[in-house]
Amino acid sequence: MRALSLHLAVLALLLALHFVLPAYHHANLARIMVLAVFAMGYNIAFGYTGLLSLGHALFLSAGMFGAGLLIQHFGLTAAPALLIGTLAGAAMAALTGLLALRTAGVSLMIVTLMFAQAGYLTLLYFGAVTGGDEGFPVPAAGRVAFGLNLAAEGPRYLVALGLFALALMGNLALVRSRFGRVMVAMRENEERSRMLGYNPFAVKLGVMVLSGLYAGAAGAFYGVMFGYVGATFATIPYSILPLLYVLLGGAGVTLGPLLGAVLMFYLIDLASSHTTAQLAVTGGALLVLVLFAPKGILGSLRERGLASWLP
Amino acid sequence: MASVILQAEGLKRHFGGLKAVDGVDLALNAGEIHALIGPNGAGKTTLVSLLSGRQVPDAGAIRFDGTDITRLPAHERVRRGIGYTFQITAIYAGLSVFDNLALAVQRGHTRDLSRAVTEAAARVGLEDLLPQIAGTLSYGHQRLLEIGMGLALHPRLLILDEPTQGFAAGEIEGFMALVRGLVPATTVLLIEHNMDVVMALAERITVLDQGRVLASGLPAEIRANRAVQDAYLGGSHAGD
Amino acid sequence: MAAVLALSAVGLSLTFGVMRVVNVAHGEFFMLGAVLAWVVVQAVPSAPLGFVAALILCPLVVGAVAALADTAILKRLNYDPEATIVATIGISYILQQGALSFFGPDARAVEAPFSLRLQFPWFGYSGYKLFVVIAAGLVLLAVWLFMTRSRAGLVMRATQVDRNTARAFGINVDRVYAGTFALGAALAAVAAVLIVPIQQAHYLMGHDPLLLSFIVVIIGGLGSIRGTLIAALLIGLSDGIISMFFTPTLAKIVATLAVALVLVFRPQGLFGARA
Numbered sequence: 001m002r003a004l005s006l007h008l009a010v011l012a013l014l015l016a017l018h019f020v021l022p023a024y025h026h027a028n029l030a031r032i033m034v035l036a037v038f039a040m041g042y043n044i045a046f047g048y049t050g051l052l053s054l055g056h057a058l059f060l061s062a063g064m065f066g067a068g069l070l071i072q073h074f075g076l077t078a079a080p081a082l083l084i085g086t087l088a089g090a091a092m093a094a095l096t097g098l099l100a101l102r103t104a105g106v107s108l109m110i111v112t113l114m115f116a117q118a119g120y121l122t123l124l125y126f127g128a129v130t131g132g133d134e135g136f137p138v139p140a141a142g143r144v145a146f147g148l149n150l151a152a153e154g155p156r157y158l159v160a161l162g163l164f165a166l167a168l169m170g171n172l173a174l175v176r177s178r179f180g181r182v183m184v185a186m187r188e189n190e191e192r193s194r195m196l197g198y199n200p201f202a203v204k205l206g207v208m209v210l211s212g213l214y215a216g217a218a219g220a221f222y223g224v225m226f227g228y229v230g231a232t233f234a235t236i237p238y239s240i241l242p243l244l245y246v247l248l249g250g251a252g253v254t255l256g257p258l259l260g261a262v263l264m265f266y267l268i269d270l271a272s273s274h275t276t277a278q279l280a281v282t283g284g285a286l287l288v289l290v291l292f293a294p295k296g297i298l299g300s301l302r303e304r305g306l307a308s309w310l311p
Numbered sequence: 312m313a314s315v316i317l318q319a320e321g322l323k324r325h326f327g328g329l330k331a332v333d334g335v336d337l338a339l340n341a342g343e344i345h346a347l348i349g350p351n352g353a354g355k356t357t358l359v360s361l362l363s364g365r366q367v368p369d370a371g372a373i374r375f376d377g378t379d380i381t382r383l384p385a386h387e388r389v390r391r392g393i394g395y396t397f398q399i400t401a402i403y404a405g406l407s408v409f410d411n412l413a414l415a416v417q418r419g420h421t422r423d424l425s426r427a428v429t430e431a432a433a434r435v436g437l438e439d440l441l442p443q444i445a446g447t448l449s450y451g452h453q454r455l456l457e458i459g460m461g462l463a464l465h466p467r468l469l470i471l472d473e474p475t476q477g478f479a480a481g482e483i484e485g486f487m488a489l490v491r492g493l494v495p496a497t498t499v500l501l502i503e504h505n506m507d508v509v510m511a512l513a514e515r516i517t518v519l520d521q522g523r524v525l526a527s528g529l530p531a532e533i534r535a536n537r538a539v540q541d542a543y544l545g546g547s548h549a550g551d
Numbered sequence: 552m553a554a555v556l557a558l559s560a561v562g563l564s565l566t567f568g569v570m571r572v573v574n575v576a577h578g579e580f581f582m583l584g585a586v587l588a589w590v591v592v593q594a595v596p597s598a599p600l601g602f603v604a605a606l607i608l609c610p611l612v613v614g615a616v617a618a619l620a621d622t623a624i625l626k627r628l629n630y631d632p633e634a635t636i637v638a639t640i641g642i643s644y645i646l647q648q649g650a651l652s653f654f655g656p657d658a659r660a661v662e663a664p665f666s667l668r669l670q671f672p673w674f675g676y677s678g679y680k681l682f683v684v685i686a687a688g689l690v691l692l693a694v695w696l697f698m699t700r701s702r703a704g705l706v707m708r709a710t711q712v713d714r715n716t717a718r719a720f721g722i723n724v725d726r727v728y729a730g731t732f733a734l735g736a737a738l739a740a741v742a743a744v745l746i747v748p749i750q751q752a753h754y755l756m757g758h759d760p761l762l763l764s765f766i767v768v769i770i771g772g773l774g775s776i777r778g779t780l781i782a783a784l785l786i787g788l789s790d791g792i793i794s795m796f797f798t799p800t801l802a803k804i805v806a807t808l809a810v811a812l813v814l815v816f817r818p819q820g821l822f823g824a825r826a
Contacts (some may be wrong), residue, residue: 111815
């Protein structure tokens with residue numbers, strides 16, 4: 001009950017901010033919410049199930065290019081393009097999972113990294129269609145869904161909030177479900193779970209697909225809402241990004257990705273307004289987290305018993 | 312003649328030059344308590360791994376309830392009714408007792424999960440500890456939880472791998488009553504070092520030595536068997 | 552290319568073999584070596600002398616940086632495999648930033664210490680490239696002798712087999728790890744100094760060698776130095792052949808996927824012994 005109220009309160013706060021935030025932060029927050037959805041998908045795999053992937057940029061860009069290319073080349077409208085893009089993320093995750101999940105631990109990290117890199121190179125190779133490194137702007141006609149112009153500030157924020165709310169409540173329901181319990185069981189002790197009759201491969205594949213669904217949705221909405229699709233989003237830093245958000249906010253906590261995304265976004269924003277050292281900030285943050293707070297902010301709170309009810 | 316629920320024929324598992332299991336035949340009658348004993352290194356653990364599917368045999372076949380399960384993965388065997396409790400306690404230390412049991416109980420697609428979990432806890436006397444984190448339980452309680460998880464699967468065959476290790480004397484009594492209550496609905500394969508427990512519980516005993524079946528029969532027969540006495544008293548007892 | 556690749560890959564293989572650490576920052580150590588080479592060559596007026604100085608100084612500096620990173624960061628993580636990967640990603644970002652801040656975003660060329668051109672009847676061959684091959688070969692030979700013959704090599708191999716036993720025998724495992732990590736990075740730096748007259752130094756140049764080294768190490772079998780050498784030669788030689796048939800991008804796609812699949816289906820590598 002407490003957890004549900006907290007989640008609803010966070011959503012209400014985000015809605016309230018829509019009316020009071022200055023334009024700059026308003027636009028930022030819309031971006032952050034979509035990126036938080038990406039990180040939430042990552043959290044489902046990494047935080048809850050213990051699957052450390054370094055290739056989530058592949059699923060993000062599958063969603064982004066899935067939606068973007070359909071609008072650009074086939075003149076689809078935003079709504080079906082967003083749907084297909086989201087599914088493209090899940091499909092890419094299923095394909096990756098089928099192969100990569102035969103490995104675990106360090107090998108899984110390298111294999112997912114390699115797949116994502118191959119995906120990025122493929123985007124470059126078909127540069128004539130995908131725009132390669134330069135990318136392409138999404139045509140204005142393709143940025144209208146159900147009469148809402150996603151290019152405009154107001155609707156954009158609300159759509160981002162809607163997506164985020166759906167993802168967050170879905171995530172909450174997931175981790176409280178029986179499948180959610182099995183996910184955590186896989187993270188805690190895979191062999192034990194097998195001897196309770198759970199097929200580890202099937203469970204992890206299901207998790208990957210869900211995670212890819214989130215990432216694909218984030219990619220598709222990001223591309224359509226902000227009007228740009230590019231291969232940069234398939235590069236390694238975009239695989240590291242959700243890891244960073246999740247590590248910072250708290251792995252295995254539903255609200256961790258949002259908190260991590262907000263803090264990291266503004267940390268880099270702050271750093272780049274004073275110096276040019278964004279890379280060092282990212283790298284430094286990774287090191288500090290992994291050394292001193294491997295459970296992240298909310299995870300540490302929960303560990304200390306201050307909020308043991310956090311899902 | 313009772314019906315055979317699990318039949319293993321000619322099971323072999325070699326590690327390099329070591330013949331851990333070297334041509335073992337084993338038949339478990341439905342509803343019996345069958346003990347598997349033998350000196351350390353006799354191949355008990357490997358044999359149990361083969362039966363539960365944690366390892367694949369080099370040769371031989373295993374039939375469970377009439378179907379060949381030799382190639383089935385472990386989780387599929389659990390689904391068909393072969394439950395297994397770990398020798399080294401393998402509970403989810405970071406999760407609550409409730410979640411530990413729920414993971415086993417929810418396999419049965421129970422409608423009312425919390426009631427079923429409470430019942431499963433009551434069978435091993437842990438119903439008052441449901442919200443506690445499993446890793447913080449006393450060792451004896453952790454062992455009980457491990458066994459409780461095996462029971463909650465409602466297996467038709469339950470393999471108990473060294474279940475009484477670490478129990479206090481008083482706890483052993485309760486454990487024996489618990490196991491007696493399982494049969495004949497469940498068949499029990501008991502791997503056990505404590506001879507008092509074996510003799511008190513088992514209806515039949517199979518003795519393993521150096522990867523082979525040394526003897527198999529009623530407790531009285533095993534007790535009188537010279538070869539068994541030699542194997543146990545002939546120095547391989549060291550390191551027990 | 553094959554020779555330089557082998558150097559860099561052996562460095563990576565060494566850290567993985569002895570420490571079970573996948574060093575994602577390996578490419579950045581390579582980059583650091585190249586960038587420092589440029590700095591040293593600028594500082595020393597005479598071209599050949601400057602190059603020799605770079606060849607000695609750069610590996611030492613890079614090795615020291617690596618040893619520092621090991622004691623300050625990796626050791627505190629207890630070498631947990633997944634945490635160290637995250638940490639080395641962090642280190643690689645910081646090294647990139649360092650190079651970008653102090654060195655700038657431009658690519659800098661370093662002149663070869665000599666420009667001898669060997670003229671064969673049917674094709675010409677740059678004398679410097681030949682020198683690189685020989686130098687890399689010598690360094691590899693030295694590493695191999697060091698690992699198999701010297702006391703330090705023995706200690707490293709003992710640590711590789713079982714670090715707890717090694718500790719029980721009075722081996723200072725912390726120092727061995729720091730030394731191994733430094734040696735691995737220094738090898739990357741040597742490779743970088745050698746390559747810098749052929750390619751230019753740039754703060755993002757660590758990416759390709761990292762990927763290639765990964766490919767080599769995985770195909771050769773993680774931690775197997777012999778397999779790594781064979782794989783490096785194969786890849787280095789076939790790199791040229793593949794790129795004759797495919798465009799470079801396609802070649803990279805094929806190579807990347809191939810490596811991922813090797814890791815999935817033959818985790819012990821193509822030349823590694825079955826575990």
